[in-house]
Amino acid sequence: MSTPTIGVLALQGDVREHLIALAAADALARPVRRPEELAEVDGLVIPGGESTTMSKLAVVFGMLEPLRERVRAGMPVYGTCAGMIMLADKILDGREDQETLGGIDMIVRRNAFGRQNESFEASVEVAGIDGGPVEGVFIRAPWVESVGAAAEVLARHDGHTVAVRQGNVLATSFHPELTGDHRVHGLFVDMVRAAQ
Amino acid sequence: MSTPTTAQTPETGTARVKRGMAEQLKGGVIMDVVNAEQAKIAEDAGAVAVMALERVPADIRKDGGVARMSDPNMIEEIIEAVSIPVMAKSRIGHFVEAQVLQSLGVDYIDESEVLTPADEINHSDKWAFTTPFVCGATNLGEALRRIAEGAAMIRSKGEAGTGNVVEAVRHLRQIKNEIAKLRGFDNNELFAAAKDLRAPYELVKEVAELGKLPVVLFSAGGVATPADAALMRQLGAEGVFVGSGIFKSGDPAKRAAAIVKATTFYDDPKIIADASRNLGEAMVGINCDTLPEDQRYANRGW
Numbered sequence: 200m201s202t203p204t205i206g207v208l209a210l211q212g213d214v215r216e217h218l219i220a221l222a223a224a225d226a227l228a229r230p231v232r233r234p235e236e237l238a239e240v241d242g243l244v245i246p247g248g249e250s251t252t253m254s255k256l257a258v259v260f261g262m263l264e265p266l267r268e269r270v271r272a273g274m275p276v277y278g279t280c281a282g283m284i285m286l287a288d289k290i291l292d293g294r295e296d297q298e299t300l301g302g303i304d305m306i307v308r309r310n311a312f313g314r315q316n317e318s319f320e321a322s323v324e325v326a327g328i329d330g331g332p333v334e335g336v337f338i339r340a341p342w343v344e345s346v347g348a349a350a351e352v353l354a355r356h357d358g359h360t361v362a363v364r365q366g367n368v369l370a371t372s373f374h375p376e377l378t379g380d381h382r383v384h385g386l387f388v389d390m391v392r393a394a395q
Numbered sequence: 396m397s398t399p400t401t402a403q404t405p406e407t408g409t410a411r412v413k414r415g416m417a418e419q420l421k422g423g424v425i426m427d428v429v430n431a432e433q434a435k436i437a438e439d440a441g442a443v444a445v446m447a448l449e450r451v452p453a454d455i456r457k458d459g460g461v462a463r464m465s466d467p468n469m470i471e472e473i474i475e476a477v478s479i480p481v482m483a484k485s486r487i488g489h490f491v492e493a494q495v496l497q498s499l500g501v502d503y504i505d506e507s508e509v510l511t512p513a514d515e516i517n518h519s520d521k522w523a524f525t526t527p528f529v530c531g532a533t534n535l536g537e538a539l540r541r542i543a544e545g546a547a548m549i550r551s552k553g554e555a556g557t558g559n560v561v562e563a564v565r566h567l568r569q570i571k572n573e574i575a576k577l578r579g580f581d582n583n584e585l586f587a588a589a590k591d592l593r594a595p596y597e598l599v600k601e602v603a604e605l606g607k608l609p610v611v612l613f614s615a616g617g618v619a620t621p622a623d624a625a626l627m628r629q630l631g632a633e634g635v636f637v638g639s640g641i642f643k644s645g646d647p648a649k650r651a652a653a654i655v656k657a658t659t660f661y662d663d664p665k666i667i668a669d670a671s672r673n674l675g676e677a678m679v680g681i682n683c684d685t686l687p688e689d690q691r692y693a694n695r696g697w
Contacts, residue, residue, distance in 0.1 A: 210659055211422040211443060213415075232660065247419045249443040249479055256441060256659055259652075280419070294438070294478060315480065315502035316525050318412045319405035337405075338416050339480065339502070357405075377415045 203391040206231035206240035208266075210256040212248020212281060216376035217384075224384040226391070234265040242275040242391035245282030245300075247338065247374050250309065253281055254298045263298055270302045275367040275394050277387040283363075283370035284309055284341055291344060302368040304347030311342040311359070312372075323373065325354045325362050328382050335361070335373035342372055367394055413527035413547035416503065417611035420444060420480075420548075420634055424624065424655050425613070427451050427638040430469065431476035433647070440651035444480040444502070446636065447473040452509045452556025453639035453678065456690065462510045464492040470499050482529070487696050488514025490523070497526040503548070504528050506541075508695035509555045509638075518696065521545030531615065533566045533693055535573035539594030539602070542610055549608055551632070552693040553616015556639050558680030560617040560626065562693055567614055567630045577603040616693070619644070619677050621657030621670040628661035645675030 202225060207217040209230035221228035221244065231237050243266075245253075257263045270276055270286075278286040285299050287307035312318070315338070323335035335356065343360035346352060354362035354371070361372040367390060375383040406412075423443030428434040434445045449465040450458065464485055474481045480502035485492035487506055492513075496504050504526050506519055521528040522545035531552035532538035538549045551570070553563030573592070577599065580588055585603055589596040601609050614632035618624050619640035627635055635658050637651075644650045653670040660666035688694065 209422070213418040213421060215421070216418060248421070249419065249423060251438065251479060252423055252441045252443050252655070256655070259441075259656065260660075292478065309478065314500050315416055315527065316497065316500060317407060318416065319407045320409050320412060321405035336411055336415050338412060338419060374415060377411060377418065 201392060201395060202227055203241040203388065203395060204229065204239065205242045205244060205388065205391055206237065207244045207246055208253070208282075210260070210262070211252050212246035213374070213376060214246050217244045217246050217279075220376045220381050220384040221388065223381045224388045226388045232260070234261060237262070237265055237269060241395060242277070242387070243269070244387070245276065245278040245285050246376070247280035247282065250281035250284040251294050251297055253285060258298055263300070266300050270300050270368065273367055273394065275369075275387065275391045276302060277369040279371050279374050279376060280338065280340055283307060283372055286368055286370045303363055303365040303370055304350050305363055306344040307341045308344050309341050310339050312337055312340045315339055321356055323354050323356055323361065325383065327353060327386060330382065333375060333380055333383060334378045336377045337361075337373050340372045408525035410547070414610050416480075416527055417529070417548035420613075421611060422659060423634050424651075424658050425482065425634070425636045426641055426651060427636075428473060428642070431472045433642055434473045434477045434481075436648050437641070437651055438477045438479050440648060441655035442479060442651065443634070444482055445473065445477060446482045446484065446505060446638075447501070448484050451639040451642060452692070453558070453643050454556075455509060456556045456681075464489070464495065464510070467495065467499055470496070470501065474500060484510055485519070486510040487512040488517050488519055490519040493519050493524060493526075493528075497524055501526060506530050506546075508552055508692045512695050518544050521547075529613070531693075531696060532570065534569045535602070536592035536594050537696070538570060538608060538612075539592060539598045542598060542608070543595050546610065548611050548613065550613040550615040550636055552696075553614070553618075554683050554686070555616045555692050556681075557617050557683055557686070558619040558640060558643070558678040559683050560619070560623045561683055563614050563616045563618065563627060564630065566616075566693070567627060567632055570608075570612065571631050574602055574606065574608070578606055618654070619680065620674075621653045621667055624654045625657045625661035625667050628658060634658065640678055643678035650674050650677075
């Protein structure tokens with residue numbers, strides 16, 4: 200079985216936790232901050248963090264277009280929380296100048312579950328993940344307001360869509376990288392292998 | 396295919412949710428702001444969060460007197476003005492100020508030595524809150540005592556409001572060196588180490604195993620330039636607080652954006668050089684060795 204090389208977009212956010220989770224899921228994991236580093240990876244994780252900061256830095260450092268091109272060309276991408284926002288074709292409650300990469304035909308509402316005091320943990324059943332529910336850590340988390348026909352809803356919490364897949368692009372509102380349970384990263388590593 | 400749904404009741408205010416919030420701020424810059432207009436400038440520049448306070452530390456130094464929690468109106472205006480997380484400061488040991496800040500819905504509380512301490516023996520019990528806390532530390536023992544009290548994030552104290560990074564460097568090096576030393580200890584030695592550090596044995600053991608604090612470590616106190624921010628990151632800080640350094644400078648918007656860039660590319664001198672060009676005047680700064688002992692904020696807290 201091949202070992203794919205998977206990058207973690209390292210402009211800002213919980214990069215370290217994703218690198219650890221990917222390594223535990225049998226991928227070669229490395230941080231990606233520059234276009235030439237992006238060119239060397241088979242798949243990419245967009246971590247949790249502050250989506251407005253990430254978007255701004257992606258523009259300033261010329262990463263936005265290279266990222267969009269790779270996503271359009273079918274590179275597997277997985278986004279958690281802020282990463283989910285980056286992968287949405289459309290966002291609500293973002294900043295007016297906030298850029299996303301797109302990749303999933305969905306509308307995502309930023310900070311939809313509330314501020315930090317409303318942040319929570321709950322177990323979440325995710326379609327395609329065997330062995331029981333995953334522990335969902337939701338931090339000022341977004342939810343998916345609506346999805347297009349091509350996108351598949353993988354999980355809901357309290358009636359709101361919190362995990363979506365469209366082709367090679369996967370997004371969750373919650374943070375599996377903070378739990379030590381690497382099954383969602385395992386699913387993504389399998390997606391990257393299948394795309395090779 | 397039908398989509399499964401969750402059944403269990405969600406739980407707020409867990410250690411994982413509190414510490415996890417700080418993980419999301421890593422690699423970022425948290426900026427002190429005193430009004431909605433500054434908060435917007437900070438957000439525009441790419442800040443990951445803002446710290447709402449009435450006076451930046453440089454002005455607290457200048458004005459003297461007792462420094463307290465900010466006016467709730469002012470904090471709410473800032474919460475309204477930006478979409479990024481908003482932090483605010485309570486006095487050390489003033490758990491009622493912290494209760495007020497929690498009720499206002501701030502995202503993080505800084506139990507801060509920059510304000511005048513309300514209790515000279517006890518810090519607030521931070522486990523009692525849903526809102527997470529960040530606390531300052533000058534060494535590992537102090538950091539672990541704060542974590543034992545429930546802090547979900549640690550920052551160096553530095554010497555706030557001086558524009559002089561020397562104390563933040565000292566504190567960060569101290570914490571990193573003490574962690575490195577623990578790494579070399581065997582199990583027998585960890586008990587005595589806990590006693591020396593005046594910190595709970597379980598936390599000392601955890602740090603020895605992890606080789607890092609169990610919570611995120613930022614730098615604070617005296618950062619005034621992009622190179623200062625990059626220095627703190629190269630020394631091991633996972634992100635940077637900037638207090639007076641931005642809005643006491645000649646061109647705050649430009650300096651704020653430059654510090655954000657240098658914090659992300661902290662190991663790339665070319666990018667730091669470009670970020671450092673034509674920023675206008677930096678804040679004037681104070682030499683810490685001429686500061687009288689009673690004006691050193693880092694001595695507050697224990």
